[in-house]
Amino acid sequence: MSFQKIPSLGYALLGLLQPKPASGYDLRKIFASTSMKTYSDSPGAIYPALRRLEEQGLIRGAIEEGSGLRRRQIFRLSPKGLTELKHWIVRPVSREDVARNQAELMLRFAFSEPVVGAAASLQLLKSFEAALTPYVQALHEEAQGLKSAAPLSGRLAFEAGLRGTECLLQWTRFAIATYEKEK
Amino acid sequence: MSFQKIPSLGYALLGLLQPKPASGYDLRKIFASTSMKTYSDSPGAIYPALRRLEEQGLIRGAIEEGSGLRRRQIFRLSPKGLTELKHWIVRPVSREDVARNQAELMLRFAFSEPVVGAAASLQLLKSFEAALTPYVQALHEEAQGLKSAAPLSGRLAFEAGLRGTECLLQWTRFAIATYEKEK
DNA sequence: TATGACATGTAATCTGTTACATGATTAG
DNA sequence: CTAATCATGTAACAGATTACATGTCATA
Numbered sequence: 001m002s003f004q005k006i007p008s009l010g011y012a013l014l015g016l017l018q019p020k021p022a023s024g025y026d027l028r029k030i031f032a033s034t035s036m037k038t039y040s041d042s043p044g045a046i047y048p049a050l051r052r053l054e055e056q057g058l059i060r061g062a063i064e065e066g067s068g069l070r071r072r073q074i075f076r077l078s079p080k081g082l083t084e085l086k087h088w089i090v091r092p093v094s095r096e097d098v099a100r101n102q103a104e105l106m107l108r109f110a111f112s113e114p115v116v117g118a119a120a121s122l123q124l125l126k127s128f129e130a131a132l133t134p135y136v137q138a139l140h141e142e143a144q145g146l147k148s149a150a151p152l153s154g155r156l157a158f159e160a161g162l163r164g165t166e167c168l169l170q171w172t173r174f175a176i177a178t179y180e181k182e183k
Numbered sequence: 184m185s186f187q188k189i190p191s192l193g194y195a196l197l198g199l200l201q202p203k204p205a206s207g208y209d210l211r212k213i214f215a216s217t218s219m220k221t222y223s224d225s226p227g228a229i230y231p232a233l234r235r236l237e238e239q240g241l242i243r244g245a246i247e248e249g250s251g252l253r254r255r256q257i258f259r260l261s262p263k264g265l266t267e268l269k270h271w272i273v274r275p276v277s278r279e280d281v282a283r284n285q286a287e288l289m290l291r292f293a294f295s296e297p298v299v300g301a302a303a304s305l306q307l308l309k310s311f312e313a314a315l316t317p318y319v320q321a322l323h324e325e326a327q328g329l330k331s332a333a334p335l336s337g338r339l340a341f342e343a344g345l346r347g348t349e350c351l352l353q354w355t356r357f358a359i360a361t362y363e364k365e366k
Numbered sequence: 367t368a369t370g371a372c373a374t375g376t377a378a379t380c381t382g383t384t385a386c387a388t389g390a391t392t393a394g
Numbered sequence: 395c396t397a398a399t400c401a402t403g404t405a406a407c408a409g410a411t412t413a414c415a416t417g418t419c420a421t422a
Contacts, residue, residue: 007409025373035325035344037282045410047375052409071418072373099220110340121336142218152365153304156358157293160351161218167350171343178339190381208401228382230403235381255401 004056006084008104009049012039014077014085015111017059021076024050038103050075058084082115089116093127098135102168122179125172132169139165187239189267191287192232195222197260197268198294200242204259207233221286233258241267265298272299276310281318285351305362308355315352322348 006014016027024047032041040046053059058081064072077085089108097105105128112121139162146158189197199210207230215224223229236242241264247255260268272291280288288311295304322345329341 005408009409023373024375028373035282035322035341040410042411043373043375044377044412048409099218106340106343110337113334113336118335139218151296152301152361153296154293156354156361157289158218160289160354160358163350163354164347167346168343171339171346175339175343178335182335188380192381206401207403211401223382225383226401226403227384227405231381 006053006056006058006088007049008101008107009039009045010053010058011085011088011104012036012107013046013049013053014058014081014088015107015115017075017077018082018085018111018115021074023064023072023074025072053081057081085111086116089124090120093124093131095131095135098128098131118179118182122176125176125179128172129169129176132165132172136162136165136169189236189239189241189271190232191284191290192222192228193236193241194268194271194287195219195290196229196232196236197241197264197271198290198298200258200260201265201268201294201298204257206247206255206257208255236264240264268294269299272307273303276307276314278314278318281311281314301362301365305359308359308362311355312352312359315348315355319345319348319352 012031013027016022016030022030024043027050028041028043028046030036031039031046050059050061054061054075058078059075060078061073061075064074089112091108093105109121109124109128112124143158143162146155150158195214196210199205199213205213207226210233211224211226211229213219214222214229233242233244237244237258241261242258243261244256244258247257272295274291276288292304292307292311295307326341326345329338333341
């Protein structure tokens with residue numbers, strides 16, 4: 001099943017449509033106004049992405065009737081789309097993801113609770129921690145090798161990356177503690 | 184001049200070639216092995232990008248003679264390329280950049296010192312601080328509006344973004360202090 | 367009646383991903 | 395002799411950006 005590759009934007013759309021159906025325009029406004037600014041709010045990205053999701057049967061659009069406004073197509077998640085969203089969220093967390101796709105990992109977690117439940121959200125956090133811990137270690141070691149060779153601005157930039165990752169690890173532990181207190 | 188738009192990868196290549204000429208393969212290894220993993224090490228990205236830069240006159244390739252190895256093309260930055268790199272580094276820091284292109288900003292800073300000098304590196308850090316301060320403020324306000332409406336995982340994910348940005352601001356201040364101590 | 371917000375879309379172009387292809391040299 | 399590493403590339407395809415095009419409705 002589902003050999004289709006869905007880009008990050010596609011999952012962002014599925015995740016946003018899960019709690020509440022919305023039109024393309026609604027979704028654009030979310031990307032434009034909230035802090036999901038990493039995604040493009042351009043119509044040339046969103047409308048074609050919605051059409052692709054519809055072709056794959058993951059969402060369904062219905063033209064809104066009644067109101068005098070211009071036709072407005074409201075998209076809602078299909079059962080198949082919900083399944084796909086679940087699979088994406090609980091996908092194993094690779095070391096690659098932690099190094100390259102932190103934003104996507106965070107998006108998976110953000111959507112997780114209503115879709116897969118609090119227990120699975122906690123599991124996801126624990127796999128973040130498991131992947132981040134050795135990664136921070138590796139960055140520390142890389143920093144040793146870099147010492148004094150590179151210009152100061154280069155070393156500081158590396159330090160920024162390291163601090164950011166350590167910060168993320170701390171957040172992960174905080175989030176785990178928060179979820180464990182809930183129970 | 185220079186109406187050409189150069190993607191992030193192009194600048195990464197220019198920045199790496201500035202201190203030391205290198206072949207496409209050398210550059211791929213840098214992307215694959217060091218923590219510049221945000222960039223692709225795939226030949227299908229790097230070789231065409233190098234060719235484009237060469238067509239724009241920003242780098243020049245020369246086939247290595249002598250050694251018995253297969254031909255190896257060594258690229259070096261041209262004067263025009265150095266100018267372009269300088270312009271990119273000292274470009275004004277917009278609020279957009281801080282929200283969307285943090286990685287690119289950090290790359291600009293990483294390359295800055297040898298290219299535009301320590302004083303300009305410090306200036307760049309100060310414009311990071313100037314842009315980040317109101318952005319952190321805005322995120323805090325957005326967090327208020329979000330409170331208790333969204334699921335816990337969503338709120339925690341937002342918190343991760345906020346913490347990350349605060350962490351970056353702290354680093355910026357630390358880096359400014361480091362540069363000011365140097366003088 | 368003119369402006370701006372609502373609402374949707376398309377076309378050209380560029381870039382990156384993936385997968386494949388080639389060939390030389392070195393180590394076992 | 396064979397595998398691995400060095401080294402460079404191409405071709406098909408998918409997706410994003412940019413810019414443009416279109417049309418409705420409310421309000422000033």
